[in-house]
Amino acid sequence: MTRFRLTIEYDGRPFVGWQRQANGLAVQEAIETAIERLSGERVTVHGAGRTDAGVHALGQVAHFDLDRAFNVDRIRDGLNAHLRPQPISILEAVPVDPGFDARHSATGRCYRYRILNRGAPPALETGRVWHIRTPLDADAMADAATVLVGHHDFTSFRSTFCQAASPVKTLDALRVERKGEEIRLVAEARSFLHNQVRILTGTLKLVGEGKWTKADVEAALAACDRTKGGATAPPDGLYLVAVRY
């Protein structure tokens, strides 16, 4: 048996998310099908992050096992050939130690959220950014973000469907930067709760609009009550950028 680690880029729009579901095609399933066509083996692909429907990845990581020997050099290009024309690209496919687990061995995950902040809607970035017409104060958002960094109970900022045993997580970084018409949030943590980055984004948007202050964000965090956090930002602007091991 050989275990392989994949690094994967995908456009989340046509998929029901990373994880296999009854209601449509999942990224996981598309890759499993490509592996079967290439190798003849029916495998399960385990991903580092379960991105939701419409969420994109620049560097998702996953692992799977093949029983029979296989030409390692052919895997990346072979899978990409079988994945066409789906918007999934295997950036790297390498054999790894059988002890490697894409999800459990991860020591850090980095997400990016892109907001297009201008009057006109996107033509080239439809489905890949959150379009907000109201001018946002990115500096105020960046300042308010600092109260969220650290070890906290994030109940106010996780989906009510979140299945994690504990709402307590350590958010290592949450930066907000404006580059022209685009505002980018970058969030880093060992792991995230369900919808956490999207709810943090939806909350900081209120600060950017001037509807909330930094103190309001602090109060929402302290409340440990989902109804006190901001709305969940749409999946369009979210990217799983990288997974650290």
Added chain:
Amino acid sequence: MTRFRLTIEYDGRPFVGWQRQANGLAVQEAIETAIERLSGERVTVHGAGRTDAGVHALGQVAHFDLDRAFNVDRIRDGLNAHLRPQPISILEAVPVDPGFDARHSATGRCYRYRILNRGAPPALETGRVWHIRTPLDADAMADAATVLVGHHDFTSFRSTFCQAASPVKTLDALRVERKGEEIRLVAEARSFLHNQVRILTGTLKLVGEGKWTKADVEAALAACDRTKGGATAPPDGLYLVAVRY
């Protein structure tokens, strides 16, 4: 009569190009239809650059005239509403002097060409970059580009269907830069010949691959013969970035 100047972003993939044609929908036509729906007037929209099928724009400029008075503030948003769901976005719509002509008043045009230079195909940028697997030497491309800058007969680098009266143009700038996996060419001139940026890109690609030297590019330029220039790069990676007045 009021003349309006539009600044326009579009994804070129679903269109036959900027200019109205019999074989499919043109960007020009889509905008003219939106203007008619908004204002009730049938107009002609004149663009600064006639982008080909599949070529994108971040800042195409165009003008048109309306006979009747119209609430200027409503034009941008009204046109965008009528353009949906087509990937065309009006970034700005402002009244201008009736002497303004989007094409003839232009004093400079800036194009960008994006090459994705990595083994794996694009998942998020399909149709928006030229995917080249062979590692390219961007420094060699940048160096060879310098011989093309200036006042030259560009016969070797224009489409054989080019209708310009003269093949002599002044190329003000041609820069090549690598940013990670992406190589970007930036070309600036008062005006360009048909397919000029794409042929210049296809030629510099040969230098990046090590198949041509800077001297080969110089010889191709001097030959004034289209068969001596490189192949025409695909439209996917080309963007009309801005028009200067």
